[in-house]
Amino acid sequence: MKSVIGELSALLKSRKISSVELTKKYISEIEKKNGNLNAYVHLTFDEALKNAENADKLIKEGKGTPLTGIPMTLKDNICTDGILTTCCSKILEGHRPCYDATVWKRLKQCGAVLLGKTNMDEFAMGSASETSCYGAPKNPVDVMRVAGGSSGGGAAAVKAGLAAYALGSDTGGSVRQPAAFCGTVGFKPTYGAISRYGLIAYASSFDQIGILSAGVEDAAEIYNAVCGADEYDMTCCPRNMPEIKPEVDVKGLKIGIAEEFYKGLDSEIRAAVDRAVAVYEKAGAEIMLVKLPSLEYVLPVYYILACAEASSNLGRYDGIRYGSRAENYSGVDEMITITRSQGFGKEVQKRIMLGTYVLSGGYSDAYYKKARVLREHIKAEFNSVFGLCDVLLAPTVPQTAFPLGYSGGNPIETYLSDICTVPANIAGLPAVSVPCGVDGKGLPIGLQIIGDRFNESAVLSAALFAEKSGICDIDGGVL
Amino acid sequence: MMGISEKEFAMLARLARLEFDGERKQEFMSEFEEIINFANAVNNAVAGDTESIKDTGGDNVMFEELREDTVKESLPNEKITSGVTPVNGYFTVKRVVK
Numbered sequence A: 001m002k003s004v005i006g007e008l009s010a011l012l013k014s015r016k017i018s019s020v021e022l023t024k025k026y027i028s029e030i031e032k033k034n035g036n037l038n039a040y041v042h043l044t045f046d047e048a049l050k051n052a053e054n055a056d057k058l059i060k061e062g063k064g065t066p067l068t069g070i071p072m073t074l075k076d077n078i079c080t081d082g083i084l085t086t087c088c089s090k091i092l093e094g095h096r097p098c099y100d101a102t103v104w105k106r107l108k109q110c111g112a113v114l115l116g117k118t119n120m121d122e123f124a125m126g127s128a129s130e131t132s133c134y135g136a137p138k139n140p141v142d143v144m145r146v147a148g149g150s151s152g153g154g155a156a157a158v159k160a161g162l163a164a165y166a167l168g169s170d171t172g173g174s175v176r177q178p179a180a181f182c183g184t185v186g187f188k189p190t191y192g193a194i195s196r197y198g199l200i201a202y203a204s205s206f207d208q209i210g211i212l213s214a215g216v217e218d219a220a221e222i223y224n225a226v227c228g229a230d231e232y233d234m235t236c237c238p239r240n241m242p243e244i245k246p247e248v249d250v251k252g253l254k255i256g257i258a259e260e261f262y263k264g265l266d267s268e269i270r271a272a273v274d275r276a277v278a279v280y281e282k283a284g285a286e287i288m289l290v291k292l293p294s295l296e297y298v299l300p301v302y303y304i305l306a307c308a309e310a311s312s313n314l315g316r317y318d319g320i321r322y323g324s325r326a327e328n329y330s331g332v333d334e335m336i337t338i339t340r341s342q343g344f345g346k347e348v349q350k351r352i353m354l355g356t357y358v359l360s361g362g363y364s365d366a367y368y369k370k371a372r373v374l375r376e377h378i379k380a381e382f383n384s385v386f387g388l389c390d391v392l393l394a395p396t397v398p399q400t401a402f403p404l405g406y407s408g409g410n411p412i413e414t415y416l417s418d419i420c421t422v423p424a425n426i427a428g429l430p431a432v433s434v435p436c437g438v439d440g441k442g443l444p445i446g447l448q449i450i451g452d453r454f455n456e457s458a459v460l461s462a463a464l465f466a467e468k469s470g471i472c473d474i475d476g477g478v479l
Numbered sequence B: 001m002m003g004i005s006e007k008e009f010a011m012l013a014r015l016a017r018l019e020f021d022g023e024r025k026q027e028f029m030s031e032f033e034e035i036i037n038f039a040n041a042v043n044n045a046v047a048g049d050t051e052s053i054k055d056t057g058g059d060n061v062m063f064e065e066l067r068e069d070t071v072k073e074s075l076p077n078e079k080i081t082s083g084v085t086p087v088n089g090y091f092t093v094k095r096v097v098k
Helices: A004-013 A019-037 A045-060 A102-109 A152-159 A176-182 A216-226 A267-282 A293-316 A332-343 A346-359 A364-388 A411-416 A422-427 A456-468 B006-016 B022-039 B041-045
Strands: A040-043 A071-075 A113-118 A142-146 A165-169 A185-188 A209-213 A254-258 A286-290 A391-395 A431-438 A444-451
Touching: A004 A019, A004 A045, A004 A216, A019 A040, A019 A045, A019 A071, A019 A113, A040 A152, A045 A113, A071 A102, A071 A152, A102 A165, A102 A216, A113 A152, A152 A165, A152 A176, A152 A209, A165 A216, A176 A185, A176 A209, A176 A431, A176 A444, A185 A216, A185 A456, A209 A216, A216 A431, A216 A456, A254 A267, A254 A364, A267 A286, A267 A391, A267 A431, A267 A444, A267 A456, A286 A364, A293 A346, A293 A364, A293 A411, A293 A422, A293 B022, A293 B041, A346 A364, A346 B006, A346 B022, A364 A422, A364 B041, A391 A456, A411 B022, A431 A456, A444 A456, B006 B022, B022 B041
Parallel strands: A071 A113, A071 A165, A254 A286, A254 A391
Antiparallel strands: A040 A113, A165 A209, A185 A209, A185 A431, A391 A444, A431 A444
């Protein structure tokens, strides 16, 4: 693993390559590989070449930043002015927003080059990107396996060298899990650190824009460019965030290990995480055992609250204001019902139904209200733990990439794969997944580092140590 | 096992503005029941009725910054309607009530 952005930026700055030439190289790679990988669902090559020309001008005038002229991609749920943004759903077919998401606006100001929009689970609901109306993206490490979800297209694009980096969204692990499956870095910052303006809502109190990159320093660079106050998102931190410069020294770093993350773990993954912990300890980190007993309830709590929020957020898709509309109907009510039944896929319908159920009279007390109480318990436990240690180390996913078609099976089994990533979303904590070896089939294993709210610095520093110490021994994202 | 009756399922579908029929309905009901049983774990964790439970918020919102309510130029009609086929600068939608 290495800093792809640092390397490309140096080449651009020294004028050894222009952004237009670099963009054409990426376009050529996408044309060669995307047919097989299905990482991109909308291509914006004309826009990219225009962005690249502007970037070259900025670099020539000495006004470039490390992200100027670097080709990248956005998940298909991040709004882009005049560019298709469909959440990989039939119901948003042909939808072109008339404004840019704050993250894209900020990256454009840095001179970023947008190659296209990447594949994802429909409305970010899934763990394998198999609920996408465009079909699943494939894992570049093994094309018979999923790239993970819901930001599977972005992870596949970064791993296969089809983009230098990608922005995704992480509601229950949707950036970290595909990063673990594909062997890239996946970083979810603290809830409120990055504006959600222009991110199409799934579950608003969990949704957070995250970063997929080849290296940790790349993730920090992108984070510094997009984080901070935004008047269009009232839940975004109102102050400007300090610049993150991860440091590789972990001497004296207090690392917590919570056994609750290790239940039902694949033995090869357990061994890989244990090996990583030993490397940190040898470098002078202090390892301590901590307890998070409420983690037993994270999945039911997450699915109750996220589905409740989804049922409300997705109420706006009625065939009148957005996207497609049913052809045959006899009245307004029927038109809305048929449009939604034809436009939403099975997983989305299932989650809307569950959300409607837990919010309905007679059940909201039994499910929704209790889940909210438990969420507070879980957050309080994390607060206590971060009074003792700086970061937690845990596996990112209890298994490696599933074979294609896996998520068509038992829904509960699929939900259980989110067990290690969901806690950070419930408590709004920053977390990163970095590769930490491969299993017997050569599939990447992810190591997760979780920190206290707004302690991105500790999380990324611990991740950088993993990268520099050789824990992350997988190459990725290099064109 | 928590069950869900056909009547209850039909009412939920109506609230969610979705329709399910035949085989699809049976498949959905069976999966739905399984998911509800899974979600029911919260009742094992927080026993009793919720009348006495104080709702403490339970979300991640740390900031609720409201901006000044100032009048700003809105997007021009041409921009707003750029994704559709406008008539006289307005959205045109297919007739809903026939």
